[in-house]
Amino acid sequence: MPLTAHLQAAEDIEHVRPGLLQSPFYSRISELNLNQQWIEWNGYASAVYYADAHLEYFATRNTCAVFDVSPMRKYRFKGADVEAMLDRMVTRDVTAQALHTVAYNVWCTDAGRVVDDGTLFRLADDEFMVCCADPCFDWFQLSAVGFEHVEITDISDELAALALQGPTSCALLKAMGFNSIEQCKPFQIVAFPYADGEITISRTGYTGDLGYELWLEPRHALQLWDELFSKGKLYGIQPLGDESLDMARLEAGFLAPDVDFHGSLHTVDLHNDHSPLELGLGWIINFKKSHFNGRTALLEAKESGNYRRLLKLDIEGNKPAVNSILYSNKKCTQEIGYVTSAMWSPVVKANIAYGLVDGKYVDSEIWAEVYYEKELRWHRNVARCTRVTRPFWSPERARATPPPDC
Numbered sequence: 545m546p547l548t549a550h551l552q553a554a555e556d557i558e559h560v561r562p563g564l565l566q567s568p569f570y571s572r573i574s575e576l577n578l579n580q581q582w583i584e585w586n587g588y589a590s591a592v593y594y595a596d597a598h599l600e601y602f603a604t605r606n607t608c609a610v611f612d613v614s615p616m617r618k619y620r621f622k623g624a625d626v627e628a629m630l631d632r633m634v635t636r637d638v639t640a641q642a643l644h645t646v647a648y649n650v651w652c653t654d655a656g657r658v659v660d661d662g663t664l665f666r667l668a669d670d671e672f673m674v675c676c677a678d679p680c681f682d683w684f685q686l687s688a689v690g691f692e693h694v695e696i697t698d699i700s701d702e703l704a705a706l707a708l709q710g711p712t713s714c715a716l717l718k719a720m721g722f723n724s725i726e727q728c729k730p731f732q733i734v735a736f737p738y739a740d741g742e743i744t745i746s747r748t749g750y751t752g753d754l755g756y757e758l759w760l761e762p763r764h765a766l767q768l769w770d771e772l773f774s775k776g777k778l779y780g781i782q783p784l785g786d787e788s789l790d791m792a793r794l795e796a797g798f799l800a801p802d803v804d805f806h807g808s809l810h811t812v813d814l815h816n817d818h819s820p821l822e823l824g825l826g827w828i829i830n831f832k833k834s835h836f837n838g839r840t841a842l843l844e845a846k847e848s849g850n851y852r853r854l855l856k857l858d859i860e861g862n863k864p865a866v867n868s869i870l871y872s873n874k875k876c877t878q879e880i881g882y883v884t885s886a887m888w889s890p891v892v893k894a895n896i897a898y899g900l901v902d903g904k905y906v907d908s909e910i911w912a913e914v915y916y917e918k919e920l921r922w923h924r925n926v927a928r929c930t931r932v933t934r935p936f937w938s939p940e941r942a943r944a945t946p947p948p949d950c
Contacts, residue, residue: 564589567614568704568765572773576783583786586679586700588615593785598890600788604751605891607780608710610772611750611789613757614765617679618700621672624693630672632836633687634664635820635829641666644733646748648828649674650820651683656841657808657817659683661799661825663748665733673699677801683809687837704765708772709755709792711941712779714950717745717756719775726946728756739764750789752796754941794885795892797856797935799823804854804884804898821845822852822900853906854884856932859895863916863925864888870899871911874926880905883912892936899929906931 565588567573573591574580581592590612593600603609621630631638634649641647643666650661660683662676674684681698688694708716717725725745728734733746741761749755760768773781790800799805808817820829821842830836831843845851859865870881881901889896901910910929915922941947 565615567612568762569612569614569706569769572766572769573612573783581785585615585786586617586677590615591783591785593787594783597785597787597791600782600784601791601890603780603782604710604753604755604784604788604792606711607782608708608713608716608776609782609784609788610769611707611709611784613705613707614703614762616675616677616700616705617681617698618703618705619674619676619681619684620695620697620699621674621684622670622695622697623691624670625691626670626672626694629688629691629694630664631833633684635825635836635838635842636664637830637833638664638672643668646731646733646746650825650828651680651687652820652836652838652842653808654838654841655808656819656821656838656845658805658820658823659809660801660807665746667733678807678810702761703759704762704768705760706758706768706772707749707751707755707784708758709749709751709753709784710780711754711939711947711949712781713755714947716772716776716779716781718950719779720771725756726950729945730943739767743768750796750798751792752798752935752937752942753792753939754947790885791887791889794887794896794898795889795935795937797938799854799898800885804900818854819845819851823854849903851903852881852900853903854898854900855906855910856934856936857883857897857899857910857912857929858932859886859897859912859914859929860927861914861925862888862895863914863927864895865897865899865912865914865927868897868912868914870901870929871913871926872905872908874909874911874928876911876913876926878905880908880910889936894936895927896932896936897929 577591578595582589647664649664665673728747743760746757805818811817865883865886868883872878884898886897912927914925
C-alpha cells in the first residue's frame with residue numbers, strides 16, 4: 545500500500561521549516577515526509593527519505609516509486625547553430641542523435657576535465673534541452689561564443705518533473721491513459737495531451753530499472769502527483785527519497801556528482817577533478833569528431849594510458865567499505881586509491897563499491913581497509929576486492945520494448 549501520513553504540514557510548523565525553495569510538488573512531498581528530513585539541492589528542499597529508505601528502495605525493484613527531479617537544472621538551446629555548438633561542447637556526436645531521443649553526455653574543460661554530466665534531449669532539428677544536477681548556465685554561454693544563432697534559456701523553473709521508476713511504472717502510466725507508452729523505447733521521448741497542456745515522457749531514469757521521467761508545466765504538477773498516487777495504489781507506488789535513490793543508482797553503475805567525481809569548476813585542488821576516461825566514460829567520447837572541448841588532452845591521456853580508473857568493486861564480506869582506503873596488498877603497505885561509494889546491495893546480495901584506483905594498479909590485487917562499528921566498538925577488516933566490468937544490476941525489463949506486464 546502507498547505510504548500515507550496524517551501529520552500537520554511542515555509549512556504550518558515553524559520549527560521544522562526547511563528554509564529552502566519549494567518545488568511544484570512540495571505540498572504533497574511535505575505531507576508524506578514523516579520525519580521532515582531534507583537536503584538542499586540547487587536551493588530546493590529534497591526529501592532524504594519519507595519513512596523508511598529501504599521500503600522506498602524495494603519499491604524501485606518490485607513495484608514503482610516517484611522521485612521529484614524538479615530541482616534539476618534545465619536549459620533550452622535553440623537556433624540554427626545549436627547542433628554545431630553542442631557538438632563542439634560535449635564529447636558525443638550530437639549530429640548523430642535522432643529526433644525525440646535522449647543521450648547521456650559530459651562536457652569538459654580544454655584540459656579534458658569534467659565540468660558536469662547530464663542528459664541531452666533532442667526536441668527538434670534546431671532545439672535541445674540539457675538537464676544536469678548543477679547550474680551550468682555561465683559555462684554554456686561561454687561555450688556558445690562564436691556561434692551567432694544560438695539562444696540559451698534557463699527553463700529550470702518552467703518545468704516540473706518526476707521520475708517514475710520500477711517494474712510496474714509502465715503499467716501505471718498505461719492505466720492513467722497514456723496509450724502506447726509501452727512502445728516507448730529506452731532513451732526515447734513521447735508527448736501526450738494533459739489537462740489543458742502537454743506532458744512529455746522520456747524513458748529515462750537514475751535507477752537502472754524500468755522507468756520514465758515526466759515533464760510538464762508547474763501548474764499541472766499537483767494534478768499529476770494526485771493521479772499517480774490515486775491510480776498507483778494498485779501498483780504499489782511509493783515516494784522515493786534521496787537515500788534510497790542513491791542505493792539504486794550505485795547498483796546500476798551510475799555516477800553521483802560530488803560523490804564519485806568533482807566538477808572541475810568546483811575543485812580547490814586542481815588534482816581532485818576528473819576526466820571522463822578516469823570515470824569509465826570512454827564509451828561516450830567520440831574521437832572521430834575533429835574538435836570538441838578537451839579533445840587534445842583526452843586523446844593524449846588515452847594514448848599514454850596514464851590516468852586513474854574508477855572501478856566497480858565486489859568486496860568480500862558484508863561490511864560496506866564506506867570511505868575506505870584501497871591497497872595493493874593485504875598488509876596495507878601500498879596505498880593505491882580510495883572508495884567513493886559503497887553499500888550492501890539487497891538485490892545483488894553483494895558488498896559493492898566504486899573505487900578510484902591509480903592506473904598502474906588496475907590489474908593488480910586490490911584490498912580495502914574497512915572500518916565498521918558494532919555495539920559502540922570499532923572494528924577493522926581487510927577485504928579482498930574483485931573488479932566488476934558490468935553494472936551490478938541491469939534487469940532485462942529495463943531494455944525490453946514493450947516491457948513485461950505492460
